[in-house]
Amino acid sequence: MQWETVIGLEVHVQLATKSKIFSGASTTFGAAPNTQACAIDLAMPGTLPVVNEQALRYAIMFGLAINAEINQRSVFDRKNYFYPDLPKGYQTTQLDHPIVGPGVVEIPLSDGSHKSVRIHHAHLEEDAGKSLHDDFHGMSGIDLNRAGTPLIEIVSEPDMRNAEEAIAFAKKLHAIVTSLGISDGEMAQGSMRFDVNVSVRPKGQNEYGTRTETKNLNSFRFMEKAIALEVARQIDLIEDGGSVKQETRLYNGDTGEARSMRSKEEANDYRYFPCPDLLPVEIDDAVIQELRDNLPELPDAKAARFIARYGLSDYDAELLSSDRATAEYYETVVKACDDSKLAANWVSGELSARLNADETSIAHSPVTAPQLAGLIVRIKDNTISGKIAKQVFEAMWNREGDADTIIESKGLKQMSDSGELEAIVDQVLADNPDVVEQYRAADDKKRKKLLGGFMGPIMKATKGQANPGMVNQILVKKLNT
């Protein structure tokens, strides 16, 4: 049978506010445990929440970016459950009256087409703390630094039909929130986390199959793997005569395996009710208008601008506008080296590959944008060849200095002295008299190929530093006389 996959996403995005959603404690990542938790975060008796206005503004900005309705009256609710990293015994969230209503996100597909994914709503809520289960002599440690960090939870409709679409959607959300500057988008630090709802159904069937939810995936790669795993599991189950049970599942990135966390029957009754400590949030038209007027450039507009202004391909433009840090990096490089194509090739090529390999983000790139521009300038003025440039880039990545320093200290400057090069060319031609003969007897097409054959030994003799353009000229001149 032909199966169709149906995927919906719930995406938690940490907002980049300075302080927490209901307290004045800092949200900076990586502090010593419990040093960024105040009396309110600890749910000390008598303490009360006050909504962080910036969190409201960020949520509204997201809504505007996806052309969603902004609910001018939204309500915070209490979601009740006991867990040690949830100090109040309830999470303050929004259930029936979220701040952002239905909207749409356009995603690019690999065949060049686009697809609309509908957003059901997005709401504000607080993050929980962290439970640490090792090194406490059989006890658990609780770190409440993260408790109260503002989140928006973005809930999509089940509009995606395969992992590729889900990833494209997730990446687009990442691009939107980072372009808006409402989240740092640092996946490794948990700034964006995905819950994936997956079901399968026979192709052509209208009703949805029973879905499962795989929670808390914090990378695109894990998401892709978890979806593939779950789709295969569900199809196997059904094809073996069984049925899918509605449940919440956990994917383990280390083992690449998933397991059931709780079934529908075991699900908590969260006893939601409106939080009496917080008044309903009322948003003025003026605030919405002000945010709309000052909305930063969004990824789609940015991509269009990159194509028009820098002459980039659709692919490069999409890639380079995919998050604010990358776009800013790229534009800084272009400005400093004045070559948008070379800059695009390097940022989306070598740099991007290296970042991926090291699992780091462009914000933490050891090679800064001005440094990369410095390297490109040296390619353009023929100080080094593109090939040597990769070597220089590698050294820059290892923090050995900027391009000029490395070129100097490693003696990688391109050999452009015609006398020196002529001597080397003469030697290589003398070593290969038969090839010289072949060349002279050949037609244009074959000559080109044979000419290339001389490049290898010449580059070897110059440790790759020979200026390829000049070598070419010298070769042609010598062979044609």
Place this chain on the structure above:
Amino acid sequence: MHNNTIAELAEGLTNKTFSSEELTRHYLDRIKTLDGQFNSFITITGELALAQARRADARLANGDAAPLTGIPIAHKDIFCTDGVKTSCGSKMLDNFIPPYNAKVIEQFNQAGAVILGKTNMDEFAMGSSNESSFYGAVKNPWDTRCVPGGSSGGSAAAVAALLAPAATGTDTGGSIRQPAALCGLTGLKPTYGRVSRYGMIAFASSLDQGGPMTRSAEDAALMLNVMAAFDPRDSTCIDQAVPDYSATLNDKLDGLRIGLPREYFGDGLDPEIEQAIQAAIKEFEAMGATVKEVSLPHTELSVPCYYIVAPSEASANLSRFDGVRYGYRCENPKDLQDLYTRTRAEGFGDEVKRRILVGSYALSAGYYDAYYRKAMQLRRMIKNDFMACFDEVDVIMGPTTPNPAFGLGEKTNDPVTMYLEDIYTIAVNLAGLPGMSIPAGMTGGKPVGLQLIGNYFSEARLLNIGHRYQQATDWHQQIAAAAGGEK
């Protein structure tokens, strides 16, 4: 000294008849000597009080004293006090010492008042008799076989026994007004949002409000002048200018329109209390007020409405008491579930558990619409009843309680009868209105309370009405024999 009102004591301090230190020592001695019979204090803050008194004396000497500078005050043990145990009447917080002050405490500290100690209360303010306290029942100074009312029973008994000139209380369904009535005091529950709830341990967030418990309306005005303040840390606190509540105490009552809700004078009201209330109304008529009957048709439903709303909110508010970060933790928990279960089973008393269960039930899936949502609808109707009345009258008057102070243990086994003691006070909280109880007679040697209910932010008018009444009568000057009436 202990027979004096705050206003009189402040005069004594200003005239150097006595110092704040002397005054404070006097009250501390009285508490030490007499409180054994009432059990009105959980914690006596002797050293802190004397240190504050000496600072107050310095302020008085420097001439930068505020009206309450140097006046000793007792605080309900629901207000967090920096460095001083704040138990909320519960075993759960028997070891809890907050590192911060409630806004109300900050206000009193700023005014230069002296903290005598923390008063006994029903556990987490859940009760109408002060019998649910982990620290034992409080006894009514008018008859120590009777309850003082609750939940601010310790504050009421302390002031009635002249162990403190005044005290703070909190009122979620009548917890200031009912004990004030049963102990012969003036007790004011302000408009919801008038007094900051920051640092006031929550029972039912949408109903809780702090207020003063005093021996006169004049004193209540002095207290409210300190307590009422906008606080950005409480999102439900309303940013509205605070009037000088003392300034309008003597305004005339000519043309005051009084409404008597017919539902407050029906079955279940003690006839002697009814007579006392009618006599008080006559007094107001003599002062130029007009009286008409009004109706609050949903009065009877206010009790069930309250017992959905308040426990629902409480069930979530009390979830933080889990043994993880502070407060009581059971011994040797074997796992997380055991930690939660035993901590809460051992740390909470029966009434608190009852309300957590009721609230959890009312909010649970499948019951929410039938209970919580219905109760919220009813709450709007109750508010509308009052609003309709205030189109016709300026103030609503009636009894504060259907009965005078009842015997200790008399209603503990029958929660519903106990809950009905609050039938006249509960609707005021549901509507968020200000309400005040003032002494208006005696029955069988026990005080009777007259309740005044005003429109939003009409505290100044209520205090004015109470003060004028107290100028014409002396019910508020009656002193319980156990307090020792001598000067």
